[in-house]
Amino acid sequence: GDICEPDFIKQLFKTEKIDIVLHFAAQTHVDLSFWHALEFTYVNVYGTNVLVAAAHEANVEKFVYASTDEVYGGSTDKEFDESSPKRPTNPYASSKAAAECFVQSYWERYQFPVVITRSSNVYGPHQYPEKVIPKFISLLQQNRKCCIHGSGLQKRNFLYATDVVEAFLTVLKEGKPGEIYNIGTNFEMSIAQLAKELIHLIKKTSSESEMEYWMDYVKDRPTNDLRYPMNSEKMHNLGWRPKVPWKEGIKKTIEWYKENFHNWKNSEKALEAFPVTEPFAKLSGP
Numbered sequence: 001g002d003i004c005e006p007d008f009i010k011q012l013f014k015t016e017k018i019d020i021v022l023h024f025a026a027q028t029h030v031d032l033s034f035w036h037a038l039e040f041t042y043v044n045v046y047g048t049n050v051l052v053a054a055a056h057e058a059n060v061e062k063f064v065y066a067s068t069d070e071v072y073g074g075s076t077d078k079e080f081d082e083s084s085p086k087r088p089t090n091p092y093a094s095s096k097a098a099a100e101c102f103v104q105s106y107w108e109r110y111q112f113p114v115v116i117t118r119s120s121n122v123y124g125p126h127q128y129p130e131k132v133i134p135k136f137i138s139l140l141q142q143n144r145k146c147c148i149h150g151s152g153l154q155k156r157n158f159l160y161a162t163d164v165v166e167a168f169l170t171v172l173k174e175g176k177p178g179e180i181y182n183i184g185t186n187f188e189m190s191i192a193q194l195a196k197e198l199i200h201l202i203k204k205t206s207s208e209s210e211m212e213y214w215m216d217y218v219k220d221r222p223t224n225d226l227r228y229p230m231n232s233e234k235m236h237n238l239g240w241r242p243k244v245p246w247k248e249g250i251k252k253t254i255e256w257y258k259e260n261f262h263n264w265k266n267s268e269k270a271l272e273a274f275p276v277t278e279p280f281a282k283l284s285g286p
Contacts, residue, residue: 003047006054013058021055021063022168023048023103026096029130030070033092034222044095049102056112063103063114064171069157069184071097071118074225081231082118082180089223104178113177117168120184120230124161124249125256130270133158133250136195137257139271140202140214147273150220152192155227159185160249163242170240184230185242201254218273 001008003025012018025047027033027040048065055063072080073087088094106112123133136146167183175181189197192215199214200206235241261267 003051006050009050009054013054019061021060024066030090030092031221037091040091040095045098048099052103065103065116067096067100067116067118069118069120069228069230079229079231107178115175116180118182120157120159122164123158136198138261145214145216146195147216147218153190154224155188155190157185157188160244163244167240170238174238181235182230182232184232
C-alpha cells in the first residue's frame, strides 16, 4: 500500500493491532527533488499528514517520524542542536521540514505522543545505489569513474546502518513525547575524500594520479550545502552512541555490493551522474 492512500491507511489501522509507528516512508533523493519537487511535497508532506492522522485516530502509543539533518540547511562552523531554526535549501529538505511541522502539531494540539529524529547520512548493505556510497562502490566495481558534483569539497557525516537501528530502538524505549533528537556522528568526510577512500580499497592503489583517474568531476546540483554539523548530546544522554568504526562499516558495505548490485530494478539508471527517471505522472491527490 501507499501512505498517500487514506482509505488503505485507515483500513490498516483498523485491521492490524498497531501500537507503534516508525515513519520512514518518503521520497529521499536530493538530486531528484529539484526536478520532481511536486512529487516530494505530495509523498513527504501529504503522506505524512495521512499517516499521523490515522495513527492518532487509532490511539497508537508512540509515533516516531524519521526526518533529516538537511532541515537545518548548511553550516561551515556552527553545530546544530534540536532548537536550531529550520532553513532547508532543497525541495527534499523543505518537504521533510514541512512534514515535521504537521507531526509536531499533533503533539501541540492533542498531546499525541510523537517523536522526531534528525539523522546524519546512513550507509551500509542493502542501500539503493542512487546514494553516494553505494553509487561510487558500484561504479568502481564496474570499472567506471566516480561522478563527483562540483568541487567535491562538500562534507557529509556517515553513520553505519546498525548504529542507526540502535538509535531508533533507543528512541522507542527512552525518547520523550514531543521531543526532537539528533542522531549524528562526528565522523565527517568530503565527497572527494570519500571517492579516494573507495578507490584505494577497491582499486588497491595509493597513487594520487591513479586516484584522480577514477574521479570524474561533473556539474553541481542547484544548491549543495557544504556541511551539516550536528550536536547529538541529547541522544547520548539517552544512552546511545555510534559504535561501528568507518573502516569496519565500509569494508562490510563493499563486500556486500560485490555480490548484490543487481538486486534492484533499474539499478543501472541509479548510477547516472544525475537521476534518470520517467516524468512524474499527474497527481491524483485528495
